[in-house]
Ligand SMILES: [Fe+2]
């Protein structure tokens with residue numbers, strides 16, 4: 001893994017290169033009949049969380065924050081589009097599992113309400129927490145599924161979320177140009193991440209239990225990725241993109 005200076009144009013190009021990926025095709029329902037109903041309910045909650053996101057695009061377009069430009073706003077629009085594609089994939093997963101999509105849920109409402117209350121920087125911080133949760137949770141779910149297309153779809157989501165983590169860290173790093181801002185970020189970030197992890201642990205407890213996911217393992221993974229994101233944001237380099 002290495003880093004190099006970049007500009008928002010490169011993020012835009014990365015998202016453009018992935019924007020025309022087709023949605024997966026549906027499969028025979030019987031393939032997943034052994035999986036617990038709690039998995040469909042859990043994925044339906046994430047499906048709701050991956051939907052929407054239009055207000056942050058407008059905010060990125062009209063923001064007067066330093067270090068961002070038109071290309072950042074374009075990249076943000078493409079990022080939201082990619083998250084909406086995740087929502088479509090998760091909708092297919094829920095349907096394949098025989099579950100039902102939902103229109104509201106307390107953690108999704110909390111997530112959206114928090115995002116609406118605050119400015120672009122805090123919105124992105126909340127999105128970053130969602131990326132950390134998604135990376136770890138989708139990975140653990142995929143690891144417990146039988147070898148199947150659904151497992152591949154979830155693994156693809158993990159890969160996308162990892163680049164989203166870098167995208168948001170790149171933005172937050174560009175905004176933390178003083179020691180006091182970095183200190184404020186660390187306090188806000190750790191608090192947000194802790195609350196997000198607790199909320200997901202409560203809301204998805206049935207799926208976590210039914211799939212035999214060790215709570216300590218999921219917690220450890222969340223904290224590992226949380227610390228990784230923190231280091232990427234407070235590192236002294238101005239802007240970066242991770243190139244694997
Ligand atoms: Fe996503």
Ligand SMILES: [Fe+2]
Nearest residue numbers: 083131161164
């Ligand atoms: Fe994401």
